[in-house]
Amino acid sequence: MLKLFNKVFKGLKLAKINGLFRNPLFYFGFVSFVLFGVMYSSCDSASSINGLDNSRIVFFNSFFNGTSNSDGNALFSSQASAIPLETPDLKIIQDNTLCGVSTPCVVSGKVLGDTFGSTNQNKKDINSYDVQPGDTLQSIADDNNISLNTLLWANDLTSSSKIKVGQSLVILPTDGVLHVVRSGDTVSAIAQKYKSQSDNVIIYNDLANQDDVYIGDILIVPGGTMPKKSSPIVNNQIPVASNFYIFPTQGKITQGIHYYNAVDIANKCGTFVKAAAAGVVQRAVGNGSWNGGMGNHITILHSNGTVTYYGHLMTLLVKPGAEVYTGQNIALMGGQPGMAGAGKSTGCHLHFQVVGAKNPLSAYYVGSNISYK
Numbered sequence: 001m002l003k004l005f006n007k008v009f010k011g012l013k014l015a016k017i018n019g020l021f022r023n024p025l026f027y028f029g030f031v032s033f034v035l036f037g038v039m040y041s042s043c044d045s046a047s048s049i050n051g052l053d054n055s056r057i058v059f060f061n062s063f064f065n066g067t068s069n070s071d072g073n074a075l076f077s078s079q080a081s082a083i084p085l086e087t088p089d090l091k092i093i094q095d096n097t098l099c100g101v102s103t104p105c106v107v108s109g110k111v112l113g114d115t116f117g118s119t120n121q122n123k124k125d126i127n128s129y130d131v132q133p134g135d136t137l138q139s140i141a142d143d144n145n146i147s148l149n150t151l152l153w154a155n156d157l158t159s160s161s162k163i164k165v166g167q168s169l170v171i172l173p174t175d176g177v178l179h180v181v182r183s184g185d186t187v188s189a190i191a192q193k194y195k196s197q198s199d200n201v202i203i204y205n206d207l208a209n210q211d212d213v214y215i216g217d218i219l220i221v222p223g224g225t226m227p228k229k230s231s232p233i234v235n236n237q238i239p240v241a242s243n244f245y246i247f248p249t250q251g252k253i254t255q256g257i258h259y260y261n262a263v264d265i266a267n268k269c270g271t272f273v274k275a276a277a278a279g280v281v282q283r284a285v286g287n288g289s290w291n292g293g294m295g296n297h298i299t300i301l302h303s304n305g306t307v308t309y310y311g312h313l314m315t316l317l318v319k320p321g322a323e324v325y326t327g328q329n330i331a332l333m334g335g336q337p338g339m340a341g342a343g344k345s346t347g348c349h350l351h352f353q354v355v356g357a358k359n360p361l362s363a364y365y366v367g368s369n370i371s372y373k
Contacts, residue, residue: 124206128168217299236356238306240304246326246372248276253369279324295335304357333350
């Protein structure tokens with residue numbers, strides 16, 4: 001600092017500026033310059049004291065890491081389009097340094113679990129399994145820690161049924177029965193039918209209460225047993241006109257029929273999802289949680305008693321009880337890993353399933369592109 005002062009002084013002397021030292025503005029400017037230098041040189045030490053060294057912005061959601069995902073065309077309209085940068089708080093440190101400190105972001109354990117994955121949330125997932133060479137029904141049941149009857153009931157099989165390599169089987173996460181809710185069903189009636197307890201059904205399926213069931217809901221009745229004079233209510237389908245449903249979105253079919261009577265269509269996150277037919281919204285779950293692996297989702301009850309299900313959504317555009325028309329925009333496609341509400345997903349896509357009728361997309365091969373044009 002002394003050398004800098006000498007340089008300035010010599011420069012002034014050489015310039016022969018008469019009366020400069022008598023001007024009070026000279027001293028004001030000089031003192032300001034010195035103070036600015038002191039503040040600049042002390043920023044590093046201040047940041048070290050307060051843990052600000054090597055600080056950087058971190059996004060839990062990998063979707064926002066990169067400018068290509070933040071342009072106006074990538075996301076149509078969503079709260080996700082606003083990249084969460086915060087204005088820092090200004091803090092005075094040691095009475096002589098002004099530093100910007102980003103305000104803390106409080107994240108609940110539930111959100112962290114849904115973002116990074118959790119062993120507990122996967123224990124209630126219904127999975128599918130492709131039969132391998134050498135498999136038997138008993139060996140598959142044993143490998144998945146469920147009873148043989150549980151495997152048979154979930155797949156409409158009997159002990160004498162033959163399975164083939166490549167055949168897809170539904171695997172329940174626990175012993176019990178899979179039940180598709182029909183008109184007039186109640187939790188207590190379902191529990192009684194399969195010799196289980198209402199509270200067990202409510203708790204295991206994360207229902208709010210006894211009334212939190214809708215037509216087309218798929219419930220697991222833990223510990224339940226199939227009545228001898230009854231067949232599993234899983235794949236009962238009614239005939240539907242070929243033009244009753246429209247494409248729920250545009251994109252490429254990346255997975256054919258899988259649990260439950262569903263087809264996956266991939267496209268960019270933010271692509272519009274439409275109601276495949278007119279109806280009433282039953283569920284519109286946009287809590288950003290795991291939700292049995294489906295993440296944010298919507299179910300719609302149609303006039304013929306069938307239900308369509310839309311999973312892995314980024315943003316919901318409708319609410320429960322809303323009447324929707326065929327082709328109405330109901331949501332934006334999600335599913336990007338790490339995105340809130342993505343559920344069990346490896347990329348942006350729509351999980352579209354039909355309960356009570358044949359899925360119209362089952363007629364298309366994997367890799368087919370579907371569009372409204």
